Amino acid sequence: MRRRIIAGVIVAILVVALSFAPWIIDPYNLTLVTQIVIFGVVAISLQTLWGRGGQLSFGHAAFFGLGAYVYAVLTLKVQLPAGVSMLLAVVLSVVVALIIGYFLFFGGVRGAYFSVITLALALIGNQVAISWTPVTGGNSGLLGVPSLVIGPLDFSGPLGSFYLSVVVLAVALAITALVNYSRVGLIFAAIREDETRATFMGYNTSGYLTGLLALSVGLAALAGAVFAAASNFVAPDMLGALLSIEMLTWVAVGGRNYVVGALLGVVALRILNVQISTVLPTSWPLVVGLFFVLVVLLLPAGIVGSGVQLARRLWRPRAVPAAEAGS
Amino acid sequence: MDVIVSLLLNAAFLVSVVALVALGLGVIYGLLGVINMAHGEFVALGAYAAFLVTSSGVPYWLALILAPLLGMGAGMALQGAILSRLVSRPLDAILVTLGLSLVFQQILQAVFGAVPRTVANPTPGAIDILGATFPIFRLVAILIAVAVIVATILFLARSEFGIVVRAILQNREAASVNGVNAARYSVWAFGLGAALAAIAGALIAPSTNVIPLMGATYLAPAFVAVILGGAGRPSGVLVGVAFMAGLEVLLAPYIGATVARAGVLVLAIIAIRLRPDGLVREKKDRFA
């Protein structure tokens, strides 16, 4: 219960602080913050799948990119209204996730095999984006993607995009909170800890995992569609391997077991990106790689995770029961 | 007729190179359970070794010795210094190799620059095979690749090293109880896997440009081939490679190269799903 309150307070502070951002930050940095917020949603989606469900997705950018491209193609080529396109982007991606989940999870594919297959999916997505030029714009991508306008709500321009992303972040946080703190969340945790046992207790683990995948993919796709609407373009880079790895670093650095960790990871690494790219313009991947390696080796629980572990040790010194000694 | 011959020859070239890469990956995965996401960078390392050799005026063939040596060194360092600490955390090991692949690419770029490098063709000219024109060097490369693959399979099947490796594969704890230093063998095995990838890189270098990111092209097909073939069994790996790379090259002229690659990946995913233990049925008591 205490954890929920702490988490809720942090989130509330975050959202309120963000609302004041446009008054404090100039338009250029506002677009950077908008990007961070959108990526925050992706990080949450990945953390949900990885930290909660224990399934590692190597190609999460594929779903982000899928949402972005579907939105772009539907608004630009099929000329559907922006709101409908965004909805369809999410729905389509969820359907894809359900198909993938059914195909893989119900087929017994787990762990490393699942991870490699998600990587293969990202590669497939990248190939399709690059070669299906009439639809996806090929290597050049699609420029001039319309912003989101739903009736009187106009989310175009830097300010509109910013508020759209904050709204989506709030929605994502609400959904993940609902899931995590519910019975379903406990089941996910049980599956992560020991799937066999969970199966023996009568839960259809494949079904739950597929549902979790759908949730994760839906959030990532929503973030992608919002990104497309906010920046008004899509490009194959949004489906790339580098972005997928960056997404993993956000969650790994921040802390894979905490939503707050995922958000912290995004903020930290994105800001680091901006700072470093002025000094070392072409070596950003080096920093990502090094950071990643060091964090996985030394701080596997991420910053927030390690912080929580340390806090527990320092502020509650008592006889450590044998069962806990291994953490 | 010459169309078919030309297709087959080109397929043979690409398949043999990818087979080398996949074999190395398979050794690593089969023995250590580590999916080495940095494997492509060993390929690039081998290609740059070839560049170093030829740009210093040394005959190209020395690259076929330098490349595996460099690859082996890098692989052994990687396993010994970093991955050995993650034996109990296989998923984290994969993540670390992912990060390291970025780091290696950047190191290669820092040392050699982002500009493409060329490796001079040691056997210029093309010959006529059944109506199809085929570069002599590609023919030589195929022969060398096949020789290395056969040698490696024999080595793993017959030598003491191979026997011990098989023992560790089957039961790590029992092997170490019997006095086998699993950690040291892991280091050597990783070195072997990396060396194979490096040779592939050296062989492909004269036909293409050497850029820091070149390894990525060979990683995906090699990966899927390994998983299709079943963990760590060389014959399975070869079947997987033939399936992946061969199918891609044969389909490409008819449906476009990128569609072919995407399609083959989809087929591979289906195959993994239907036969998670690999395409080749495992025969008991036989390792080859």
Next chain:
Amino acid sequence: MTHQIQRRDFLRLAGGVGAAAVIGSSLAACAPPAQGGGDKDALKLGFLTSFTGLEAVLAAAQFQGFELAVNQLNESGGAGGRTISFVKEDDAADSKQTIDKANKLALSDKVNAVVGLVASLEREAALTVLPKAKTPLFYTTYYEGSYLDAHACDPYYVATGQVPNQQIDPLVPWLSDNVGTKYFVVGSDYIWPRGTSIRLKELVDEAGGSIAGEQYFPFGTTDFSQVLREIDSSGADIAWITLAGTDFLTFLTQAHQFGLKAKLVSLGMDDVFAHANPDAAAGVIASQAYFKSIDTPANTAFLDAYSAAYGADAPINAIGVAAYNAVNLIALAVEKADSTDTDTWMAEISSVEFDSPLGKVAVSATNQNTTSANFIGEVQPDGTISILEESDAVEPDLPGCSL
């Protein structure tokens, strides 16, 4: 019972503190920096190109042309007394990164103009943000003009590279006379190869020739063996290659290995590519606004300065010279307007003229592209390009564009 902090904990603590420190300092440093771009006594330029990625092979020459101009101008007093400074960024020949960096140069660094870019997709991407930010783009690479609805017509856009009527129109008749009329087109799959092919087809039709095949490849293609075979079996006289950057080099290497019979012709061939792989480039026909072997006093002086700065072996091409010209044109306009206010000096851009290494250069008032002569050359085995034909300067023709 006291809790002993073990070494493992200490390491973790140190790691966490270290990471927090890095992040904290980054956050602190994130406060918007004071901008110096509005200083009326200085001219600040942005240079953006593909230092890594597909077009990396062209980046050095383009940047060095740019930098040489800046240094020479600063040595002789700057742009009408204003010192020129610059910020350089890498766009990796990628749409997303181009947009990000263009935004940064325009909105954060607040440069007076952006110079550079190679691949047309970079230009298309940059043009979605730079005009909005009222920052002019000076594009220095030959391109497809306005074919296929390319964005090439904007008050905040100036091109110092050739367009098809300058680069392709002289070439096709020369090829008809000297090589043949049957073409096979191989290009990368984006707007430049497809756009230039349209003009090519128009000219080939006029010459009574034919196009035996046309194939486009995505970036990063590593094996061209199939299309090489198809070119040979089609009996084409000319292999018309509009592959970009690294893929172009790969194709040349493999064409050389396979012994392609058709004559290789490319709008992309220049001294930089010839220098990168002379063996594979030998025999290729090139058509450019500039070759190193141009024999004029202006070019000799330019090459002296260029090799003094970057080494006698450093290649330079039309793209690099166009960057050199762009900087000089900007400086002349700023000097004439005596102001760094964008709209003020941009109003003068089509009224200034520069004596460049490739001849007199002026910006057309109609479409803000530059006049250009053309040279047809053939790559020699030693990597130099010998000039076979020279045509007079023509105005750039961009149908549908009038500013």
